Amino acid sequence: METYNFDEQIPRRGTDSVKWDEFEADALPMWVADMDFRTAPAILDALRRRLEHGVFGYELVPQSYYDAVSDWFDRRHGWKGITRAQLVPTTGVIAAYSACIKAMSRPGDQVIVQTPCYNAFFPAIRNNQCTESHNTLVYKDGRYSIDFSDLERKAADPRSTVLLLCNPHNPAGRVWTREELERIGRICLEHGVFVIADEIHCELTYPGHDYTPFATLPEEIVRNSASCISPTKAFNIAGIQIANVFASDPAVLQKVDRAINDNECCDVNVFGCAALEAAYNRSEDWLDALRKYLYDNYLTVCDFLARELPEVTALPLEGTYLMWLDCRAARREGEPLEGFSERFADHLRYNAKLILSTGTIYGADGEGFERLNIACPRERLLDGLERLRKGVRTYARPDRG
Numbered sequence: 486m487e488t489y490n491f492d493e494q495i496p497r498r499g500t501d502s503v504k505w506d507e508f509e510a511d512a513l514p515m516w517v518a519d520m521d522f523r524t525a526p527a528i529l530d531a532l533r534r535r536l537e538h539g540v541f542g543y544e545l546v547p548q549s550y551y552d553a554v555s556d557w558f559d560r561r562h563g564w565k566g567i568t569r570a571q572l573v574p575t576t577g578v579i580a581a582y583s584a585c586i587k588a589m590s591r592p593g594d595q596v597i598v599q600t601p602c603y604n605a606f607f608p609a610i611r612n613n614q615c616t617e618s619h620n621t622l623v624y625k626d627g628r629y630s631i632d633f634s635d636l637e638r639k640a641a642d643p644r645s646t647v648l649l650l651c652n653p654h655n656p657a658g659r660v661w662t663r664e665e666l667e668r669i670g671r672i673c674l675e676h677g678v679f680v681i682a683d684e685i686h687c688e689l690t691y692p693g694h695d696y697t698p699f700a701t702l703p704e705e706i707v708r709n710s711a712s713c714i715s716p717t718k719a720f721n722i723a724g725i726q727i728a729n730v731f732a733s734d735p736a737v738l739q740k741v742d743r744a745i746n747d748n749e750c751c752d753v754n755v756f757g758c759a760a761l762e763a764a765y766n767r768s769e770d771w772l773d774a775l776r777k778y779l780y781d782n783y784l785t786v787c788d789f790l791a792r793e794l795p796e797v798t799a800l801p802l803e804g805t806y807l808m809w810l811d812c813r814a815a816r817r818e819g820e821p822l823e824g825f826s827e828r829f830a831d832h833l834r835y836n837a838k839l840i841l842s843t844g845t846i847y848g849a850d851g852e853g854f855e856r857l858n859i860a861c862p863r864e865r866l867l868d869g870l871e872r873l874r875k876g877v878r879t880y881a882r883p884d885r886g
């Protein structure tokens with residue numbers, strides 16, 4: 486296996502990076518979900534080759550693109566037989582699930598989400614004139630699980646027509662098991678609720694937690710679903726913007742295709758196709774090395790918090806590179822929980838120069854939590870943890886600044 490240097494510190498400030506250039510120049514950004522690593526060498530080669538051609542007209546998505554998707558999910562995840570006719574490419578996963586909501590709901594319907602959940606789920610629901618129904622995850626003994634009786638109740642509400650599922654779950658860090666997914670799928674099927682599975686984080690799972698594609702569940706459940714997949718998170722090419730919707734039911738796919746066209750996001754980036762093929766066909770060992778590095782980063786955070794910062798509890802990370810931190814014990818004496826996530830995130834930003842994602846942007850259930858992006862070189866991670874330590878100390882005792 487080739488070795489890759491994930492320790493390399495690649496300067497990103499001044500590159501018009503959302504993550505790095507949106508905040509103060511001396512702040513360390515550990516928020517939005519992209520990584521500080523260079524993408525896989527095979528992807529860089531493919532992009533260089535595409536660039537060298539010099540002509541960047543409209544892209545016809547080639548058969549080799551669909552083959553790359555199909556081969557990858559078969560080889561890596563046991564999801565067999567994806568065909569071109571079951572896929573629609575689009576410009577990103579947000580565009581993908583938004584079009585799926587449009588296709589499978591009517592204005593005024595309720596879309597079920599499992600909160601705390603990815604913050605960009607909320608505007609997509611509203612932009613499709615739907616409302617949110619929260620199937621709040623249960624946080625017990627330091628881990629999240631699904632409240633199935635609540636899901637059953639929410640799904641039985643005739644206004645609920647769609648469940649927007651996140652697997653693996655951002656920010657809860659759970660990789661849903663086959664049993665959990667099948668139970669979700671059965672409840673939704675029984676109550677006529679269509680499942681949209683956002684599986685953008687599917688490649689990034691850790692030992693003992695395998696990703697189960699929703700589309701590998703029993704056929705009747707799969708026909709009641711669409712899956713949104715993309716290599717962009719795992720291979721750090723989010724700015725290139727490419728994703729696919731899969732649906733096994735041709736009538737569903739036709740509606741989704743219509744919605745993608747209505748939303749004017751059916752033309753893909755010329756670099757997107759080249760990058761996707763290189764990712765899925767020639768970057769597997771890079772991905773495995775990355776997963777190992779990220780897992781070691783996760784262990785580093787756990788170790789640091791256990792030794793140095795008992796006020797902050799890291800939730801187990803089964804997948805994604807986004808750690809969900811329970812910071813409630815970092816509150817000042819007598820401080821109410823309400824508004825704490827925002828106060829604490831602001832404090833970290835201005836007093837410890839550390840940018841995390843505020844827990845409540847993922848829904849009110851995120852109160853007391855913050856999200857930490859650990860996809861960076863180890864040295865930078867340790868710098869972030871030191872800043873977190875300083876932030877916790879100065880929050881509790883402002884005089885110690």
Ligand SMILES: Cc1ncc(COP(=O)(O)O)c(C=O)c1O
Nearest residue numbers: 518577578579580603655683685
């Ligand atoms: C669950 C989830 N879905 C979608 C996205 C964004 O997807 P895209 O950039 O392809 O629109 C993210 C980015 O963090 C995410 O976490």
